[in-house]
Amino acid sequence: MIDIIFLLLVFYMVAGTLARDDASAIEPPQDITDDENLRSTGALIIGSDGKTYIRKTEVSVEDWLNAHKNGDLSGDALKVAADGQLQADKLEDVLRTLSDAGETNILLITRKKPR
Numbered sequence: 878m879i880d881i882i883f884l885l886l887v888f889y890m891v892a893g894t895l896a897r898d899d900a901s902a903i904e905p906p907q908d909i910t911d912d913e914n915l916r917s918t919g920a921l922i923i924g925s926d927g928k929t930y931i932r933k934t935e936v937s938v939e940d941w942l943n944a945h946k947n948g949d950l951s952g953d954a955l956k957v958a959a960d961g962q963l964q965a966d967k968l969e970d971v972l973r974t975l976s977d978a979g980e981t982n983i984l985l986i987t988r989k990k991p992r
Contacts, residue, residue: 919945920956920986927967938974958986 921941922930931941945955955975959968975983 918956920958923959923963923971925960925962938971942978954982954984955980956984956986
């Protein structure tokens with residue numbers, strides 16, 4: 878019985894090391910405005926130049942906020958995604974605009990830095 882358990886253990890050790898990790902080969906888009914998965918969430922995307930977008934359309938923060946309040950997503954957290962190259966003061970300006978409008982439920986979407 879112990880021989881069978883030992884053989885199964887060796888088999889799973891070898892089989893586990895042969896499996897490839899394909900996730901490490903995926904390259905995320907360098908520009909956040911090109912990320913289709915992010916655009917589909919309805920998040921306010923702030924590009925590296927400080928311009929704000931919804932999907933591929935440039936909008937003002939106020940227009941996006943009004944559309945969000947009047948749309949199906951009212952009551953949900955406001956999703957904001959900023960490009961990694963964006964200066965912190967420009968992100969702070971957008972967050973301050975949302976805060977001044979009385980919004981407190983804001984979700985900042987970030988991306989893990991690739992290795």
